[in-house]
Amino acid sequence: MIENYTFLTKTVQEVLKSQELSENKFLCGYAIKANQNYDLVVNAAKHTSFLEVSSKNDLDIIEQVKTELGSKMIICHGFKPASTSYFKKIVAMHKKGFTIIPVINSVTELYDFGSLDLKMSIGVRISAKVSFGGSKLPDRFGLTLHEIQQHFAYLTQHKTLSLTMLHMHVANTISDIPQRIQDFDDLFTVYEMMIKAEMKINYICTGGGLPERSYTPDYFYTEYYQKLIFRINQLTTAEYFPILLSESGRFLATETQFVVLKVIAEKNSNDDFSWYVLNGSAINLIPETVLDGNKHFPILPVNFIDRPSKTVICSGATCDQADFFHTQKINLPQIDKNDSLFVTIPGTGAYQESLLGSSRNTPGHCLIEATNELTITASGICSRTTKNDFLQTLGYTKQKSFFKWLFSR
Ligand SMILES: Cc1ncc(COP(=O)(O)O)c(C=O)c1O
Known part of the structure; x- marks a missing residue:
C-alpha cells in the first residue's frame, strides 16, 4: 500500500x-x-x-x-x-x-x-x-x-x-x-x-x-x-x-491480500480439459467477478511447479453451476490422486471482502467451509479468523436469535 x-x-x-x-x-x-x-x-x-x-x-x-x-x-x-x-x-x-x-x-x-x-x-x-x-x-x-x-x-x-x-x-x-x-x-x-x-x-x-x-x-x-x-x-x-x-x-x-486454495478433486470433462475443484468458492472469495463479467483474477500454482501441466478450469466447491474462478482454460500442474496441489489468487485486497458483506460472518454460499484468515507482517504471521457460529447467526440457537424475537412479537 x-x-x-x-x-x-x-x-x-x-x-x-x-x-x-x-x-x-x-x-x-x-x-x-x-x-x-x-x-x-x-x-x-x-x-x-x-x-x-x-x-x-x-x-x-x-x-x-x-x-x-x-x-x-x-x-x-x-x-x-x-x-x-x-x-x-x-x-x-x-x-x-x-x-x-x-x-x-x-x-x-x-x-x-x-x-x-x-x-x-x-x-x-x-x-x-x-x-x-x-x-x-x-x-x-x-x-x-x-x-x-x-x-x-x-x-x-x-x-x-x-x-x-x-x-x-x-x-x-x-x-x-x-x-x-x-x-x-x-x-x-x-x-x-x-x-x-x-x-x-x-x-x-x-x-x-x-x-x-x-x-x-x-x-x-x-x-x-x-x-x-x-x-x-x-x-x-x-x-x-x-x-x-x-x-x-x-x-x-x-496487492495487500491474496487467497490460497487447495485442489480437492479433479474431474475429467468430456471436453479437452479437467475441472480442478478448489476448497473455496469464487462467489464467496472474489465476488467482483460475479458482479462484473469483465473482471478476471489470475490463478497460479504454489507447488509442483516443475511438473508437466494440464489444461484445466478451476471451480468452487459450492453446488452453484456458476461457481468457477475463470472461464478461459488455464494450465496448472498435473496431479495424482493423493497430491495436495495449492493455487494462489493474487491481488484480492480491494473490494472482495467488503463486497462479501455478511458472508464473512457465515461460511458463505452453500455454507461451505469458511476460509482461514491470516495476517502477514514483517514480524510474523497471525490468525485473524474469528470462528462465527453460523447456526447462531442464522437464528438456530436460542441466544440472540433475532428472527425468533421478531416473530414472537
Ligand atoms: C467517491 C469515491 N471515491 C473513491 C472511490 C474509490 O475508487 P477506486 O477503488 O476505484 O480507487 C470510490 C469507489 O467507489 C468512490 O465512490
Missing part, C-alpha cells in the same frame, strides 16, 4: 514540476471502502494524506485510528441527509475537532448542513454521466450543472458553510485517458464558474478509479496526470492552481 502511495505521489510531483507548478499540489488518500481491515486503515491513516469514507460505520472506524490520523482530512461521500445517523456522526465529529469535510450529494444535503449554523468546510460533488449498456445515464450522486446554477448564491456566499472542494468520481477504472479527462468536463465547467465568481477553491478531487499497479505500466500514471494537470492548468494560473486529490481504493489496496 505505502509503496504504491509513494510511487503515485512522486510520479505526480514530477508531472507538476514539469508543468512549472508546486509539487505540493497533489495529495493521495485512501478510500477505506476498498478494504476496511484494521491493518490497512491504520497504515493509511499514518502514511497517506487523508481518508475517504462513505458511511457512519466508516466513521466509527476512523475514530479507532484517530491517533494515527491526527489532523488529516476525512472526506465524507455517500448520502447523508439530516435524518441519517451518518449526518449526525459527521456533525458530532466536526464538533470534536476532526478535520471532516462532507461532500454534498444533493440539494437537500446542502440545505441540511447549511441550516446547522456551524462553521464548516464542505465539498460539492458534480454529477457525472454514467455509461450503462452503451448509453449514458444521469448520475444519482451530486449536483447537476443546473442545480449548481440554481443554488449558486447559497453555495458560495453562505454565512457558515465554506465551499473548499469540487469533486467528481466516475465509476469504472480509467483505461481510456482522453475519455476520462473528457468525463470531468462538468467538473471543469463548475471550477471555471467559481473562478469567475472569484471563489477560491482549495481542492479538486477526481475520486478513485486508478487501475491496479500490478497490471499497469508506470508510464500510464504519468500520462494520465500529465493530461489532467495540463487541462486544469488551462483554467487557472500557477498561483491559484488547486490541490489535486486522488481518493484511491483499488490502487492502494489490491
Whole structure:
C-alpha cells in the first residue's frame, strides 16, 4: 500500500514540476471502502494524506485510528441527509475537532448542513454521466450543472458553510485517458464558474478509479496526470492552481491480500480439459467477478511447479453451476490422486471482502467451509479468523436469535 502511495505521489510531483507548478499540489488518500481491515486503515491513516469514507460505520472506524490520523482530512461521500445517523456522526465529529469535510450529494444535503449554523468546510460533488449498456445515464450522486446554477448564491456566499472542494468520481477504472479527462468536463465547467465568481477553491478531487499497479505500466500514471494537470492548468494560473486529490481504493489496496486454495478433486470433462475443484468458492472469495463479467483474477500454482501441466478450469466447491474462478482454460500442474496441489489468487485486497458483506460472518454460499484468515507482517504471521457460529447467526440457537424475537412479537 505505502509503496504504491509513494510511487503515485512522486510520479505526480514530477508531472507538476514539469508543468512549472508546486509539487505540493497533489495529495493521495485512501478510500477505506476498498478494504476496511484494521491493518490497512491504520497504515493509511499514518502514511497517506487523508481518508475517504462513505458511511457512519466508516466513521466509527476512523475514530479507532484517530491517533494515527491526527489532523488529516476525512472526506465524507455517500448520502447523508439530516435524518441519517451518518449526518449526525459527521456533525458530532466536526464538533470534536476532526478535520471532516462532507461532500454534498444533493440539494437537500446542502440545505441540511447549511441550516446547522456551524462553521464548516464542505465539498460539492458534480454529477457525472454514467455509461450503462452503451448509453449514458444521469448520475444519482451530486449536483447537476443546473442545480449548481440554481443554488449558486447559497453555495458560495453562505454565512457558515465554506465551499473548499469540487469533486467528481466516475465509476469504472480509467483505461481510456482522453475519455476520462473528457468525463470531468462538468467538473471543469463548475471550477471555471467559481473562478469567475472569484471563489477560491482549495481542492479538486477526481475520486478513485486508478487501475491496479500490478497490471499497469508506470508510464500510464504519468500520462494520465500529465493530461489532467495540463487541462486544469488551462483554467487557472500557477498561483491559484488547486490541490489535486486522488481518493484511491483499488490502487492502494489490491496487492495487500491474496487467497490460497487447495485442489480437492479433479474431474475429467468430456471436453479437452479437467475441472480442478478448489476448497473455496469464487462467489464467496472474489465476488467482483460475479458482479462484473469483465473482471478476471489470475490463478497460479504454489507447488509442483516443475511438473508437466494440464489444461484445466478451476471451480468452487459450492453446488452453484456458476461457481468457477475463470472461464478461459488455464494450465496448472498435473496431479495424482493423493497430491495436495495449492493455487494462489493474487491481488484480492480491494473490494472482495467488503463486497462479501455478511458472508464473512457465515461460511458463505452453500455454507461451505469458511476460509482461514491470516495476517502477514514483517514480524510474523497471525490468525485473524474469528470462528462465527453460523447456526447462531442464522437464528438456530436460542441466544440472540433475532428472527425468533421478531416473530414472537
Ligand atoms: C467517491 C469515491 N471515491 C473513491 C472511490 C474509490 O475508487 P477506486 O477503488 O476505484 O480507487 C470510490 C469507489 O467507489 C468512490 O465512490
